[in-house]
Amino acid sequence: MRVIAGKYRGKCLVAPKNDSVRPTTDRIKETVFNILQPYTLSSKVLDLFAGSGALGLEALSRGAEFADFVDVSEGSLFFVRQNLKGVDEKTYKVTKSDYRAFLNSCDKKYDLIFIDPPYKGDMGHNAVNTVIELDLLNECGMIVFEHATEDEFKICDKRYNQRTKKMGNTTAEFIEKL
Numbered sequence: 415m416r417v418i419a420g421k422y423r424g425k426c427l428v429a430p431k432n433d434s435v436r437p438t439t440d441r442i443k444e445t446v447f448n449i450l451q452p453y454t455l456s457s458k459v460l461d462l463f464a465g466s467g468a469l470g471l472e473a474l475s476r477g478a479e480f481a482d483f484v485d486v487s488e489g490s491l492f493f494v495r496q497n498l499k500g501v502d503e504k505t506y507k508v509t510k511s512d513y514r515a516f517l518n519s520c521d522k523k524y525d526l527i528f529i530d531p532p533y534k535g536d537m538g539h540n541a542v543n544t545v546i547e548l549d550l551l552n553e554c555g556m557i558v559f560e561h562a563t564e565d566e567f568k569i570c571d572k573r574y575n576q577r578t579k580k581m582g583n584t585t586a587e588f589i590e591k592l
Contacts (some may be wrong), residue, residue: 415427415439415440415466415543416440417428417468417472417475417507418440418447418475419447419475420428420472420474420475420477420562421474421476421477422471422473423475425475425497425500426465427468427471428465428466428496428497429465429468433447437451437505438468438469438504438584441581442560442584442586443468443472444588445579445581446469446579447472447585448579449579449588450473450526450556450558450588451453451476453555453556454473454477454478454526454527455476455480456475456477456479457477457479457524457525457526458478458479458524458525458552459473459481459524459525459526460481460512460527460528460550460572461482461483461528462513462516462517462528462529462530462531462541463483463485463528463529463530463531463537464484464491464494465485465489465490465493465495465530466490466493466494466496467493467498467508468484468497469508469528469558470482470528471497471498471501473526474505479505480507481505482506482507482509483493483508483510483512483563484510484516485490486510486512486513488571491508491510491572494508503525512543513537513539513540513541514544516541517541517548517550518541518580520548520550520554522550524549524550524551524552524553525550525556525559526555526556526558527550527555527556527558528543528558529545529557529558529559529560530560532564533559533562534556536580538560538561538567539567540588541559542559544559545557546571546574549571551591553591553592554591554592555590555591556588556591557587557588557589557590558586558587558588558589559567559586559587560585560586561584561585562585563582563583563584569587569589573592574589574590574592575590576588577590
């Protein structure tokens with residue numbers, strides 16, 4: 415696992431050897447960021463359920479202005495901090511928090527929000543709905559919600575446009591605020 419492009423291109427990323435974190439593969443990350451290219455430059459990013467921090471770090475590498483990395487697991491945050499070594503500390507913040515608590519106390523809006531929770535359960539659905547309900551996405555911003563392909567998700571809010579990209583066992587929902 416590595417940073418695909420940009421300032422930190424080629425930087426090797428670490429993640430736990432067990433299945434406590436399911437890092438986004440390089441192939442999927444490349445596909446996702448090819449779609450996100452216009453959204454990363456100078457953006458404010460939230461990497462919710464950060465895991466190893468690979469998505470937020472890729473965004474920083476490609477020109478994002480700032481990234482918040484949020485995860486409830488201290489083990490995951492250890493890997494996020496390891497992967498952020500050598501990255502300008504003024505460009506990110508790492509927070510240990512449950513996603514609900516973080517979103518409910520959030521006092522800013524983002525241009526790009528990654529929601530890549532554990533595939534079992536409904537945390538991802540709940541997180542997307544909370545982001546929309548609390549209006550945490552800037553106009554023309556994008557939510558990228560990764561989930562298991564067999565798990566359907568459809569946004570019903572007319573203020574958002576949804577594009578679905580299936581990639582094997584993983585599906586990415588690109589939810590743009592109009």
